Amino acid sequence: MIKAGIIGGAGYTAGELIRLLINHPQVELVFVNSTSNAGNKLTDVHGGLLGETDMKFTDQLPYNEIDVLFFCTAHGDTKKFLDTNKVPENLKIIDLSTDYRKESAEHEFVYGLPELNKERIKQAKRIANPGCFATAIQLALLPLANAQLLNTEVHVNAITGSTGAGVKPSATSHFSWRENNISVYKAFEHQHLGEIRQSLTQLQNNFTEDINFIPVRGNFTRGIFASIYLNFEGSEEDARKLYEDFYKDSPFVIVTDKNPDLKQVVNTNKCVLYVEKHGNKLLILSCIDNLVKGASGQALHNLNLIFGLDETQGLKLKATGF
Amino acid sequence: MIKAGIIGGAGYTAGELIRLLINHPQVELVFVNSTSNAGNKLTDVHGGLLGETDMKFTDQLPYNEIDVLFFCTAHGDTKKFLDTNKVPENLKIIDLSTDYRKESAEHEFVYGLPELNKERIKQAKRIANPGCFATAIQLALLPLANAQLLNTEVHVNAITGSTGAGVKPSATSHFSWRENNISVYKAFEHQHLGEIRQSLTQLQNNFTEDINFIPVRGNFTRGIFASIYLNFEGSEEDARKLYEDFYKDSPFVIVTDKNPDLKQVVNTNKCVLYVEKHGNKLLILSCIDNLVKGASGQALHNLNLIFGLDETQGLKLKATGF
Amino acid sequence: MIKAGIIGGAGYTAGELIRLLINHPQVELVFVNSTSNAGNKLTDVHGGLLGETDMKFTDQLPYNEIDVLFFCTAHGDTKKFLDTNKVPENLKIIDLSTDYRKESAEHEFVYGLPELNKERIKQAKRIANPGCFATAIQLALLPLANAQLLNTEVHVNAITGSTGAGVKPSATSHFSWRENNISVYKAFEHQHLGEIRQSLTQLQNNFTEDINFIPVRGNFTRGIFASIYLNFEGSEEDARKLYEDFYKDSPFVIVTDKNPDLKQVVNTNKCVLYVEKHGNKLLILSCIDNLVKGASGQALHNLNLIFGLDETQGLKLKATGF
Amino acid sequence: MIKAGIIGGAGYTAGELIRLLINHPQVELVFVNSTSNAGNKLTDVHGGLLGETDMKFTDQLPYNEIDVLFFCTAHGDTKKFLDTNKVPENLKIIDLSTDYRKESAEHEFVYGLPELNKERIKQAKRIANPGCFATAIQLALLPLANAQLLNTEVHVNAITGSTGAGVKPSATSHFSWRENNISVYKAFEHQHLGEIRQSLTQLQNNFTEDINFIPVRGNFTRGIFASIYLNFEGSEEDARKLYEDFYKDSPFVIVTDKNPDLKQVVNTNKCVLYVEKHGNKLLILSCIDNLVKGASGQALHNLNLIFGLDETQGLKLKATGF
Incomplete structure (x- = not known):
């Protein structure tokens, strides 16, 4: 099982990511970090999860328990965080903010549009998820x-x-x-x-x-x-x-x-x-x-690619239709 | 022309009341008081008035220029205002808040439901507009x-x-x-x-x-x-x-x-x-x-009754239909 | 009072036109023709008119009782009607269909966009109301x-x-x-x-x-x-x-x-x-x-122009705002 | 794999059922019968299936290829069908219409509310899916x-x-x-x-x-x-x-x-x-x-029960959230 954590868990993209991860057969969601909601149940904020999880938001960041960390932080906050916090070298990062979408010699993020950069994503350690x-x-x-x-x-x-x-x-x-x-x-x-x-x-x-x-x-x-x-x-x-x-x-x-x-x-x-x-x-x-292809679904697609899983794993979602 | 002022002009009921008063043939809107918006155009807040008025919000309350004062204040604030401010004895008041809806010997507001209290409203000086x-x-x-x-x-x-x-x-x-x-x-x-x-x-x-x-x-x-x-x-x-x-x-x-x-x-x-x-x-x-019969339209109906105008004056409104 | 009739009274533009005409101080709506609804009340079809009129749809076309005839007919049907029916020479016509919007030597309709053709509209007998x-x-x-x-x-x-x-x-x-x-x-x-x-x-x-x-x-x-x-x-x-x-x-x-x-x-x-x-x-x-500026309101604007009324008569409508 | 067919495939409950069955790991959708749409692609009618199936509607009913038949027919039509057509004795039927919801000695349908009748459903051959x-x-x-x-x-x-x-x-x-x-x-x-x-x-x-x-x-x-x-x-x-x-x-x-x-x-x-x-x-x-718990999801829940599958199989669906 791939073990995942989320920073910035109270927003819409985090909610969607949690709803997706909960049903992914090869991923285990280990923690959801949210300063403002620490101690509250996920379902207090993301009501659609009712009956699916009893997990609570945490203010901890136990890096050693996870393989991949999603940033669902506000634009600007991922960079601020990474500039001031040390995260383990081998921890994969998938950032849903705009901070590293511009590719640059100054960082190692790969622009995570699978239809454009699939092979590079498979080799990447850090992904900037597209807007x-x-x-x-x-x-x-x-x-x-x-x-x-x-x-x-x-x-x-x-x-x-x-x-x-x-x-x-x-x-x-x-x-x-x-x-x-x-x-x-x-x-x-x-x-x-x-x-x-x-x-x-x-x-x-x-x-x-x-x-x-x-x-x-x-x-x-x-x-x-x-x-x-x-x-x-x-x-x-x-x-x-x-x-x-x-x-x-x-x-x-x-x-x-x-x-x-x-x-x-x-x-x-x-x-x-x-x-x-x-x-x-x-x-x-x-x-x-x-929220899916434009954010959290694409982030999960990137996870699948990075960890060598079937691309569509956890992403065969029923269209609402109506 | 009946001259009217409004206190608390930035909310929904005030917006609706202004939109109604602007087209009332026998009422002139003299001022719209709003502490937070003083100096701004009404149309900055109530965009649907564009092309109908150039009036600005004021922080003044020139009682002597008006015949009737509408309170579109938050619940509790009308009472607080009247407890601490002196308004002219003969100024008619129509209050859209809940503050005086309970009839009482302690105040002289009449409950302004025209279908119930039409004759009392005609004689009233102060009206508590129903919820x-x-x-x-x-x-x-x-x-x-x-x-x-x-x-x-x-x-x-x-x-x-x-x-x-x-x-x-x-x-x-x-x-x-x-x-x-x-x-x-x-x-x-x-x-x-x-x-x-x-x-x-x-x-x-x-x-x-x-x-x-x-x-x-x-x-x-x-x-x-x-x-x-x-x-x-x-x-x-x-x-x-x-x-x-x-x-x-x-x-x-x-x-x-x-x-x-x-x-x-x-x-x-x-x-x-x-x-x-x-x-x-x-x-x-x-x-x-x-917003109309349940608030500002009813308030205007009460104005019509108090001042002896045709009940339906300014209130023959086109249903949107769709 | 300008006396008006409508052909094709069951559709949306007719409904909107009726709702407008009912409140126009200088127009009297004389009949609303609808083959499919003849005998039914207007309010059966246009529920927003409840309390404003008891008029019924008719299958009659008493031209002699009106000054102006609105066509709220389906595209193609106005031309078909005028090709096969004789209407009085001096009857004003305002057509909301597309049939005569292309100006042509073959017909006398003026394209009724007041902001472009105001003076021509004032002189016109027949108006093609814009899309x-x-x-x-x-x-x-x-x-x-x-x-x-x-x-x-x-x-x-x-x-x-x-x-x-x-x-x-x-x-x-x-x-x-x-x-x-x-x-x-x-x-x-x-x-x-x-x-x-x-x-x-x-x-x-x-x-x-x-x-x-x-x-x-x-x-x-x-x-x-x-x-x-x-x-x-x-x-x-x-x-x-x-x-x-x-x-x-x-x-x-x-x-x-x-x-x-x-x-x-x-x-x-x-x-x-x-x-x-x-x-x-x-x-x-x-x-x-x-439905208003794009159809029935513009048609009424054209009526105002043709008959020399104040342009905005009957058209000072309250924005819904919300 | 459980093999399933659908009669009445063009409506909303059929669309939802297809969208669910397509992703069910232990069910294969063999045919979707629709008289009016025979020959058309499912995606012509149920656009949300695009990219998930190339199946076409059929006017055939190859009972021998399936284990279970869903009726997504109009109310009254299931009974009419079963009264005039012979279906194999051992074919399971799940009917989404109202026709057999009233339990009766005259038919063998079990009322398919799992929270009430789970054990009876497990033994049932024919299910009347609740409204x-x-x-x-x-x-x-x-x-x-x-x-x-x-x-x-x-x-x-x-x-x-x-x-x-x-x-x-x-x-x-x-x-x-x-x-x-x-x-x-x-x-x-x-x-x-x-x-x-x-x-x-x-x-x-x-x-x-x-x-x-x-x-x-x-x-x-x-x-x-x-x-x-x-x-x-x-x-x-x-x-x-x-x-x-x-x-x-x-x-x-x-x-x-x-x-x-x-x-x-x-x-x-x-x-x-x-x-x-x-x-x-x-x-x-x-x-x-x-459409899910109130119709097609419940029908699939009933399929899971009848065939001894995990109750939640194919029904762990992501809430839309927003």
């Missing part, structure tokens, strides 16, 4: 980058569920405001653009065109639906073939020939991709669950 | 109390929109939690039971039976839907007649013979009532908009 | 067209509420499917592109660039939120000034300097516009209520 | 019946998600109507009352008191939240102990001491129960997912 928008958008563009076909501006509109904004209450996560509401934020300037560009240039190093990204707040809790288009010379069939080929060994990416909807992926680790050609434009639709 | 649940439930029971027919336990289940819980963020008003969720709170012990009983005994002074009230948090923003039943000897037709007679002079209460749904009243000052007989039980369904 | 998406998108682009600044591709993503798809049940309007779901339809090929281009070229006749339009189905009932961008040389202030100037006499278009959200306009006849500059791109956000 | 409301309400009352404590009227209000009403579009399942709406239907007369009473009298045969049941249509897709109360002499602790004892061997029923919310059980096979004492009343809250 949710970044996951949906990269998966929609990697096959084109791989074919050196990203040669014009890219237009992206992606709408996200409220869980992407975290558990801390804010004006835009107040039910009375958000219910039946739509709004745009950080247009053209979302912080995930950096990691998206890093991945695309990894495959197509001459890619310098703009990615015009409009993030939208949706009135639902889970999921990201991205609609993306750019100029594309080939046919729709060419495009679909490109995508199918690129993802033929990626168990969680499904290229469909039927116009998709978001709920097909909600509560699963899938990314559903769909292409349509109009004039000289290729439209790509990309759907993921932001 | 939202209290409004929906009383209107469903007053005709029976009036006919001395409340002689068994009353069973009430009422589901409310999130705006009933106010603008201050909380765990149960977080979108990620509340969306598609249902929960119960303060079962059998909701604070509105006092004012409900006060009104019922005003009409039927021997009423002592239990009111078993289960309040439910709904996953919508506006509205209260109450389902109520109790023993009733007569026929369904008898009951409907009783209701129609009792409300024949109440322009906002509609007794329908068709099973209603909540959205019929959303965004209006209506209360829709429906009765159905099953065995020895009479089922009464009662729907209101908690 | 909902078309309204939101045109209003976002007209100031640029007027300044001859539409010189590059335009990128449009617009999400619509379910009422835009009408009352007839379908797979994509089933609650169990649509709730918390997102999907794209008619990408690059929505039928409103024709009327949008017609209006833009009316102001900038050399405009030939692509309008890349991705329509999105949202999980809410009312409203359209469009995010639009294109290349723009000037500053953000230049752009805002352009918009403010263009709309200075348009009472329902509000140019805001604060990032808007959809619910600011829901249940109103407003269009809220907002501009933001990023690099060489101008982002324009445009929000309307699809 | 969704019936499941939530019975589980809330069985411990009291078992203790012979159902001696007064029972008051039940239960709100259900839209999937309970099936895939066929109707006025009350139209998104534009149902979104943010609440309504009551079949008050006091819901068809599940029969099976509820059957189960309660099985444990307390002198139970004859009324069950006053108000079913409510909620604006969410999945789940049932029932609030129930009745007179109870003992303390809250007595009650909780009664419930804990009764369900100590029931892996899917969780008695919590913390006020629950519906989403704790959504997408799981759990029933969460909670008791609270107020005056002489005991309040019981009961939450299930109508």
